[in-house]
Amino acid sequence: MAAILIVEDEGIVAKDIEMTLRQMNYDVVGIARSGEEAIERATSFRPDLVLMDIHLKGQLDGIATAAILRERMDIPIVYLTAFADDETVGRAKVTEPYGYIVKPFNASELRSVVEVALYKHQIFLRLRENEQGLATTLNSIGDGVIATDELGRVQRMNPAAERLTGWTIEDALGRPIEEVCQFRSEVTHMTIANPAVSALRTGTIVELEDRAMLVSRNGDECPISDRAAPIRDARGQIRGAVLVFDDITTGRKRERELEATKLRLQHLLTANPAIVYTRDATAGAQITFISEDVKTQLGQEPASCVASPEFWKSHIHPDDRATFFDALSQPSSDAVTTCEYRFLHPSGGYRWLHDAFRRVPNSGGEHDEIVGCLVDITNQKYTEFLLARQTRRLERSNKELEEFAYVASHDLRAPLRAISTLAEWIEADLGDVLKGETREQMHLLRGRVQRMDRLLSDLLEYARVGREELAVECVDVRELLAEVIDLSNTTKRFRFEIASSLPCFETAKVPLKRVFLNLLNNAVKHHHRDEGRVTICVDDHGDYFEFSVADDGPGVAAQFHERVFQMFQTLKPRDIVEGSGMGLALVRRIVDDANGKVWLDSQEGQGATFRFTWPKYWTGAPASLSGAFSLDSVRGLPVTTRGG
């Protein structure tokens, strides 16, 4: 039952209305006789409807009172009036009354006006509720929404639209949509037609083109996605347009990064000598992608490779298929699996491939992928093959050399020794019977045998260079030279002058000592006088030392400087200067083996200076070539040298 407040300063009229309304089953919550009283009662009783006399005594007339009631309490008003002049009606209209009742009135008139007023108010409330719900929704969504009228003038916009455009609804209201929402192409920087305008013109939904930027009121640009649709009324007439747009800065940035990554990957694929591929981690192991390089490197079309699972398998060398399938059956996602196999080239030959791949779980769902890369290692394989062959040959030649050395040391020297021994016995046994020329011949015989023995022994030593395991120790060159001078026992009177500063460094002592021994022996042996001077100096060159052994002997003519280092070369007959001609050859070989150089500075008649370089840091002989011969003596054994 609706509650009604009557505002009427004429008591009788008021009572009459009250009675009529009660008869119609309305609840009359009171009768107010002035505007002030009406406001007071309405505030207390909250009526559903107010019947308001326009002419009231007091400060407030009916229209002013109605305006206050509407504003404060949103109560519908029906005016009661005895006369309705234009001016009054005009004023009353502004307060949006729900009806007029002209006095005098009858009951049925009153009834219909009240009922219509109540009904209309109910509709109004429902509409307003809808409207508010809609507004809340619009205000809450992240997309910018702008609605225009049929002429494209802005009617409403939500906060997101205000934020994106930089316009407030107050400023934008009624302005053309093209002014509030300006779009520009990211590519051409030209203004793009506003989709709302297009939607109004064509009556269809219009999408903004790709890569569009929204220009805000202060000139900022931001990438945007946008669409507009026409708004139609119940009869299908276009009444406006709605524009919906969204800031896609993040999406666009991601897109750009993705594109950059893609470009980078593509560049890597083409710049890389490896062929990159992906294949299904299923039994078929079908290749799903392979880089273009497969064409230039293996002569196969990428399209053929991805055409069928059989293609790849059928091109693998039959002997290598087991290896390939074995590797393929267990790809791990934790580690790279590798295998090597031969792959048929259209030219008919096989290329060796190194295939390295791993399993990558496919987040997309279907199945895991294998991602791998292929490197053509044919050249490497060929080099390996050559190296292996070379190594085999080297091993064989080393073995032969060992055998030769053994033959030289034992089989060739044993008969020599026997000859020498027998000659010695014959000489001893014949005693005085041996005379003159015969004795001289016997002496020559033994001399030649000894020379042959020395040749063999020097040759053996030469062959051993670089094949011994050399102990590296701290070598004091001064001490070493003292030992060497002691060893080069000379019957001649020689003075050895040694540089005041000599190094002490980690190196292999045995070869260095041999070099000095041979050079000192050489200087003494070939001296033309029985006394002389040998000077030993050293220069520090950073990574290596340069030693020099200078004598004041006869010197060597320039044309022989190379020859003196060759095997079995002597510059004087062996009967005059006894020697195998191996000493300097041995020196060169040892110095070579130590990664040094040896050379001779000399002029005939002005002495000779042998110089050699020796590394400061001993790198040692290759292990595979050493160890065949060791001069280490057997521990704890008395060793006696026996002559024949």
Add this chain to the structure above:
Amino acid sequence: MLTSVLLVEDDDVEVMSVKRAFRVMSLPHPLVVARDGLEALAILRGNGESKSAASPHLIFLDINMPRMNGIEFLRELRRDPNHARIPIVILTTSMADADRQAAGDAGVAGYIIKSTLEGGFAAFAAAIDGHLKKLTPIDAP
């Protein structure tokens, strides 16, 4: 009884060398010669032609010999309980590491290398003499 010596050597001149050394150094010890390891084993075990030096007090042993070389003989002898303790002096031209190692492993009493001509026969004779004097007390004649 005089200390007896077994010489295992295939080279005639080497045998002569040892015999001459004995003579030159006036060594009175009986010397039995075997031409290779097998013959030496036969003599030691008493199934050879001569049984007189079945238990020598010292063996001079060459390494390079036909049929059974010195190293093989040495190993065989060290396994034989009757003869395992006889002192042995290697008499060889071999400088090969493997031979020295093998000889060292078998525990030989000496190692005479006939590899150089320096020192002559006199040095060799002295070495033979030294080994005999050092290793075996000579009974008074």
